[in-house]
Amino acid sequence: MANTVVINSKEYAIDVADDMPLLWFLRDRLEFTGTKFGCGSGLCGACTVHMDGTAIRACVMPISAVAGKSITTIEGLSENGDHPLQKAWVENNVPQCGYCQAGQIMNAASLLATNTSPSDDDIDAAMQGNICRCGTYQRIKKAIKSAAFELAKEV
Amino acid sequence: MNRHLHAAIHGDTAANPIENTNRRQFLKIASMASGGLAIGFTLPGMASPASQDDNISLNAFIHLQENGDTLIYSSRCEMGQGISTALPAAIADEMEADWSRVHVEQAGGDKDKYGDQATGGSASIRTQFEPMRQAGAAAKMMLVAAAAKVWNTSVDNCYAENHFVINKLNKQKLGYGELASLAAKVPVPKDPVLKTKDQYRYIGKALDRHDVGLVTTGQRMYGVDTKLPGMRYAAIVHCPVFGGKLKSLDKTAAMQVKGVTDVIEIPRLDVPYGSVGGVAVVADNSWTAQQAVKKLVVEWEAGPNAVYNTKEYKQQLVANVEKPAKKAAERGDVEKAFAEATHKVSATYTGGHLSHAPMEPNASVVWVQDDSCEVWASTQSPDDIQKTLGGYLKRDPKDIKVNVMISGGAFGRKFKCDYVHEAAAISQQIKAPVQLIWSREEDMRTGYYHSINAQHIEASLDKDGNVTGWLHRIAFPSISSLFNPSLDRAPDNALGDIENHPFGIANLRSESGEAPAHTRIGWYRAVYAIFYGFAFGTFADELAHKAGKDTVKFLNDVYDANTNPEQADQVMRSKAVLALAAKHSGIGKKLPKGEGIGIAVHHSFQSYVAMAVHVKVDGDDIKVLNVDCAIDCGQVLNTDGATAQMEGAVVMGMSLSLYTEISFKDGAVVNSNFHDYPVLRINEMPNVRVHIVDSDAKPTGLGEPGVAPFAPALSNAIFAASGTRYRDIPIKPLSA
Structure with missing residues (x-):
């Protein structure tokens, strides 16, 4: 089994205990702090990253399970912070405290990767694992739709 | 070293249209002790700034660079409410700075x-709007005076506009950056x-948040994100019952976990904060520390609060308000009004403890050294950190350096x-910088909770459906108990x-029922307005029903009955938001x-909010369709x-109306994480429409006032839809 993991296109040696969740490898070992700790139990979505393009909860994903995989964090979602979702988040002034937003954006990016024109119900189903206590849900919905619209224009 | 500035530099890639300044320059000016050009100003009631030459920067909010880049400090703490955009924008406006x-x-x-x-207390805008504008206006006048000096003309011949001073006579322009060093010498x-x-x-426009680009790229630094060289990581388990203490500790298994270096007992520090x-367990990363905490074998001595069971306690509060209690205030003659009543109505309302449960659990980094103490913390009150740590370490609070991190x-x-x-x-014990992040479970179980509460209201109506008397009993463990446990x-x-409610009720008495505290009680967004708003707003709807009036008319009548000239403004503004929310909602x-x-109206923290909530009810299924919110x-x-604060208030209002409740059993909190303390999720988000009253009145805050009217408006909506009246919130608690 590979003993490395690719994070944001760069390969890193896994040099921590097998059962350490990916979240803490990112935050404490590599100091990628954009991925947040919220609940530690996969209940809130603040730690959402992509594994081979699909959203996962980094707080419950042992590092051993991502060996040989490719991980994308908020820091690596786009080269210049210009992913359509990031732009839509800025245009709609989505964040309040902003703490959950990396997880929200990563989860939404995973949604749009498989569903380019999500309905309200699709967004609800895909995004209900991501909690925002400040209450930015209305703007999150709006931003996802506007990003989907922009993506559709690019195709 | 300073990760906050570090983040600012890396934020260069941010896709934020207003974040286009060169942050390396800011790092430079921010790190130079006497560099940059600090323009001081005098806060009302504070000492004059030091002379311009030594540039000690008393009250320095504004730093200019020679290239014109402008650094504005946000003095109030940012936790998502947007204050670090709003107040600096007020400074920039008065300064005529280019945002x-x-x-x-x-x-x-x-x-x-x-x-x-x-x-806190929704006070930042209310108390800082004027001083911040003065800071900006003073800077602008200094820049204009500097330009007048360059041109050897009168200041009357010069004016400032969008980062330039312009000479009226010849249309010459000088940039703020060019003028900065000269301006700093102007009195x-x-x-x-x-x-x-x-x-x-x-001011008065829709502004983009100054830091949104940092958020969307993961560069915004919160309390949990601080990293220092040589920093250690800690996790903690708390005494589950407030007032209890450690009975026995076996740390053998925890110490055997690879990477663990220390297990530290932290006795209760008997001060409010x-x-x-x-x-606590100290390790080389948070995960290891958290795992090792679970291996501690700890026995606690619970102490007297082990008697605390919220289910029974709430029943006791109800009993305490359904019998005479201690009088707090009285006007007129309530008994006479009741004796002469055409109708009498009474109801009892209850609510549970709430945990704030912010997405970022409590976290900070502290480095205590022999001659210094530095803190990096998500906080709302750096001053209280200085006082508490100063007291604990027996040092001058001013020697505690606090870096205020944005709170998640x-x-x-x-x-x-x-x-x-x-x-x-x-x-202090390990002699190294340490980051302590609480687990979600510890965060939920070791809080300063919103009060569990019960209210009983009796009111009389005359033959025309006007309120003639109002007896209002309430029982709740108060925040004061934190400072005076014998209450x-x-x-x-x-x-x-x-x-002080703006309803016009001639005969009124308030009474306080017995409610000793068995846990720590604290301020929770909207504080007591949560339960006062719920009781007043729901009971008004019940009275309207009894009086045979629609609720909007009933509310207008009861406001109009207020003849106290000191409350005329409150009455007028309450009625105006009521009318606005009613109109947009289509109620009726x-x-x-x-x-x-x-619909419900509540006045709190000197702001006025009315909410009209439109629901669809099918059995136990309550779906909130629309919320019209007038402020x-x-x-x-x-x-x-x-607008964002109101959208957020609706979400928090919905969470506490429908779901969130902290329960205690044998003195300890039962809930632990978001599975047994469920909060609102996106699939239940209603369509929120915010309507703002155009006003020239003194600005007041909005962080909290939007929360209070939601619960009563929801309860009233459910009654309108189904005939079921909910008087206990949350409406759908998990059985604990």
Whole structure:
């Protein structure tokens, strides 16, 4: 089994205990702090990253399970912070405290990767694992739709 | 080293249209002790700034660079409410600064320099709008005076516009950057001239948040994100019952975990914002520390609060308000009004404890050294960190250096610094910088909770359906109990919202029922307005029903009955938001079966909010379709920020109306994480429409006032839709 993991296109040696969740490898070992700790139990979505393009909860994903995989964090979602979702988040002034937003954006990016024109119900189903206590849900919905619209224009 | 500035530099890639200034330059000026060009100004009531030459920067909010880049410090703490955009924008407006050239930084804790930084009570806009404008206006006058000197002309021949001073006579222009060093030598004007409303450039507009680009790229640094060389990581388990203490500890298994270096007992620090007591584990990363905490074998001695069971306690509160209690305030003759009544109505309302549960659990980094102590913390009150740590370490509070990190949500919880005290206790023992992050479970179980509460109201109506008498009993463990544990009930001043309510009720009495505290009680977003708003708003709807009036008419009548000239403004503004919410919601129109609209108004923190909630009810299924929210907060600083605060208030209002409740069993909190403390998720988000009253009144805050009217409006809507009246919130608690 590979003993490395690719994070944001760069390969890193896994040099921590097998059962350490990916979240803490990112935050404490590599100091990628954009991925947040919220609940530690996969209940809130603040730690959402992509594994081979699909959203996962980094707080419950042992590092051993991502060996040989490719991980994308908020820091690596786009080269210049210009992913359509990031732009839509800025245009709609989505964040309040902003703490959950990396997880929200990563989860939404995973949604749009498989569903380019999500309905309200699709967004609800895909995004209900991501909690925002400040209450930015209305703007999150709006931003996802506007990003989907922009993506559709690019195709 | 300073990760906050580090983040600012890396934020260069951010896709934020207003974040286009060169942050390397800011790093430079921010790190130079006497570099940059600090323009001081005088906060009302504070000492004059030091002379311009030594540039000590007392009260320095504004730093200019020679290239014109402008750094503005946000003195109040940011936790998502947008204050670090709103107040700096007010400074920039008065200064005639180009917002695209402005970079905002969070000021560190320094009361002498920045004034009161304790951020709560929806007070920042209310108390800082004028002083911040004065800071900006003073800077502008100094820049104009500098330009006049360069041109050897009168200041009357010069004016400032969008980062330039312009010579009226010959249209010459000088940039703010060019003028900065000269401006810094100009005496600070004593009475800076403020703009009139028509001259505002940013105030009253929809402003983009200054830091949104940092958020969307993961570069925004919160309390949990601080990293220092040599930093250690800690996790903690607390004494589960408030007032208890450690009985026995076996740390053998925990110490055997690879990477663990220390297990540290932290006794309770018996001050309001000190630790309840716990045991911490120190390791080389947070995960290891958290795992090792679970291997501690700890026995606690629970102490007297082991008797606390919220299910029974709530029943006791109900009993305590359904019998005579201690009088707090009285006017007129309630008994006479009741004796002469055409109708009498009574109802009892209850609510549970709430945990703030911000997405970022309590976290800080503290480094205690022999001759210094430095803190990096998500906090609402750096001053309280200085006081608490100063007391604990027996040092001058001013020697505690506090770096204020943005809070990943706070809602009142991060006003208290027990978690910072714990990190200090650990750092002091291990002689290294330490980061302590509480687990979600510890965060939920070691809170300063919103009060569990019961209210009983009896009111009389005359033959025309007018309210003639009002007896209002309430019982709740109050925040005052935190500072005076011997209190057996809420003090009279905590019942002020009853006698000062803008309803016009001639005969009124308020009474406080017995309610000793068995846990720590704290400020939770909207505080007592949550239960006062719920009881007043729901009971008004019940009275309207009894009086045979629609609720909007009933509310207008009861406001109109207020003849106290000191409350004329409150009456007028309450009625105005009521009318606005009613109009947009369409309340009164025919709706499909199973749907209903409820409305409620609440005045709190000097702002006015009315909400009309439109629901669809099918059995136990309650779906909130639309919320029309009308607000009057005087002059609005940032219309988009105001709108966001109301959207957020609806979400928090829905969570606490429907779901959130902290339960205690044998003194300990039962809930642990978001599975048994469920909060609102996106699939239940209603369509929220915010309507802002155009006003020239003194600006007031919006962080909290939107929360209070939601629960009563929802209860009223459910009644309209289904005929079921909910008087206990949350409506759908998990059985605990």
